[in-house]
Amino acid sequence: MSNVPGIKLNSGATIPQLGFGVFQIDPQDTAATVRTALEIGYRHIDTAQMYGNEAEVGEAIATSGVPRDELFVTTKCNNSNHGYDDSQRALDESLSKLRLDHVDLYLIHWPLPGKDLYVQTWKGLEQAAKDGKARSVGVSNFQSHHLDRLAQETDTVPAVNQIELHPHLQQPEMREYDQRHGIATEAWSPIGQGKGVIDEDRIVAIAKAHGKTPAQVTLRWHVQLGNIIFPKSVTDYRIRENFDIFDFEITDEEMSAIGALDQGKRLGPDPDQFDR
Ligand code: NAD
Numbered sequence: 001m002s003n004v005p006g007i008k009l010n011s012g013a014t015i016p017q018l019g020f021g022v023f024q025i026d027p028q029d030t031a032a033t034v035r036t037a038l039e040i041g042y043r044h045i046d047t048a049q050m051y052g053n054e055a056e057v058g059e060a061i062a063t064s065g066v067p068r069d070e071l072f073v074t075t076k077c078n079n080s081n082h083g084y085d086d087s088q089r090a091l092d093e094s095l096s097k098l099r100l101d102h103v104d105l106y107l108i109h110w111p112l113p114g115k116d117l118y119v120q121t122w123k124g125l126e127q128a129a130k131d132g133k134a135r136s137v138g139v140s141n142f143q144s145h146h147l148d149r150l151a152q153e154t155d156t157v158p159a160v161n162q163i164e165l166h167p168h169l170q171q172p173e174m175r176e177y178d179q180r181h182g183i184a185t186e187a188w189s190p191i192g193q194g195k196g197v198i199d200e201d202r203i204v205a206i207a208k209a210h211g212k213t214p215a216q217v218t219l220r221w222h223v224q225l226g227n228i229i230f231p232k233s234v235t236d237y238r239i240r241e242n243f244d245i246f247d248f249e250i251t252d253e254e255m256s257a258i259g260a261l262d263q264g265k266r267l268g269p270d271p272d273q274f275d276r
Contacts, residue, residue: 002041003246007228009159010182011129011136013104015072017223018243019044019230021188023051030056031063033234038064040243046186046230048076048109049094058098073100076109076140077125079276082117087124091133106134107162111146114275118146119153126156138162140188141271144177151181162186165227167197167218170262175225189267190229191218200261206254212245219245221258 006014020037022030022045030053034045038060047057054075061071075098081090091106106125111118118139125137138160139147150158161178165171165187178185191198198204198214207217215231219242222229231242250258 002043004041004043005223005246007184007226009136009184010157011159013136013159015105015136015160015184015228016042016044017228018042018219018245019046019072019074019228020239021046021230021232022053022057023048023232025051025053025232025234027053027056029234031059033239034060035064036236037239038066040240042239042243043070044072044074044230046074047098048107049078049081049090050076050109054094054097058100062099068100072104073098074105074107075103076107077121079110079112082108082112082115082121084120084124084127087121088128088131088133091128095133102132103134105136105138105160107138107140107160108142110141110274111139111143111271112275113146113272118142119149122150122154122156122158126154129156136160138183140186141274143271144174146271147177147181147183157181158183160184160186160228162188164188164266164268165222166190166192166267167200167203167221167258167261168192168263168265169267170259172262175227184228185226186228186230187222188230190222190227190231191215193267197261202257202261206250206257209254210248210250212248213241216241216245217250217254218258220248220250221255224250224255
C-alpha cells in the first residue's frame with residue numbers, strides 16, 4: 001500500500017498529497033510515462049484540457065489494472081471553455097477522453113479577469129459537482145480578490161486553489177488565505193521546473209546531509225508545509241526519486257533556511273495580467 005499521506009478536502013474527499021503532473025509531456029509519451037508512475041505507486045494524476053494529453057492519460061489508466069476507486073484524477077477547464085454551459089460541455093469531452101464517468105477534481109485553470117466569466121464558469125463547475133461528474137471542484141491561479149468574489153456571488157467554497165509555489169515563490173499570503181477559508185493549497189512547479197531552485201547551495205547542502213537529492217528535499221519541504229504537489233518528469237529514475245520522499249524529515253532549522261530563499265519570483269504569468 002502507498003505511504004503517501006491523504007489530505008481531507010472541504011468536499012469530504014481525500015486527495016493524495018503527492019501526485020504526478022503531466023504538463024508538457026508529449027502525447028506520444030504520455031501513456032507510457034503515466035503507466036510507469038502508476039507502477040511506482042502514484043495514485044493521483046494532474047492533467048488539463050490545455051495539456052492535450054487527456055486521451056493518453058485515459059489510455060494509461062484503462063490499461064493499468066489500478067482500480068478506479070484507488071485513483072485521484074484532476075483535470076482543468078481550459079481558458080477557451082469559460083462560461084456556465086461551456087465549462088460543463090468541456091468536462092463531458094474530458095470524461096470521454098479520460099474514459100471516466102467522473103473526475104475527482106475539476107478546476108478553473110486561470111481566472112482570466114479580462115474575460116470576466118469566472119463566476120459563471122464556477123457556477124458551471126458547481127453544477128458538474130451536483131451531477132456527479134466531478135467529486136470535488138476548485139480553482140487554479142486565483143488571487144484572494146477572485147476568491148472573495150466567488151464567496152460573495154456563489155454557494156460553494158473551492159476545494160483547492162492550485163498556484164505556482166516553490167522556494168523562490170512561497171506565496172505566504174495566498175497560503176494563509178486558503179487555510180483561513182478551508183481551501184487546500186496545491187503547488188504547481190513545485191521544484192521550480194528543475195532549474196534554479198534545486199541548484200540553491202542551501203538546498204544542495206541539506207540534501208547532502210540527508211543522503212537525498214535537492215529535488216527530494218524541495219518536495220519534502222512542501223510536504224512538511226502541507227502543500228499538495230505533483231512534480232512532472234518523463235525520466236523513470238526521477239519519477240521514482242520524486243516518489244521516494246516519505247522516509248526522512250527535514251528539521252525546523254532546515255525548513256527556515258529554505259523559507260529564507262523566497263524571492264517572490266514567478267516562472268509563469270501573473271494571474272491578474274493573463275487573459276488568453
Ligand atoms: P516541476 O517543478 O514539476 O518541474 C518539472 C521539471 O523538473 C521536469 O521537466 C524536469 O526537467 C525536472 N525534474 C523533474 N524531476 C527532477 C528530479 N528529480 N531532479 C532534477 N530535475 C527534475 O514543474 P511543472 O511540470 O511546471 O509543474 C508540475 C505540474 O504542475 C505540471 O505537470 C502540471 O500538472 C502542474 N502545473 C499547473 C499549472 C497551472 O497553471 N495550474 C502550471 C504549470 C504546471
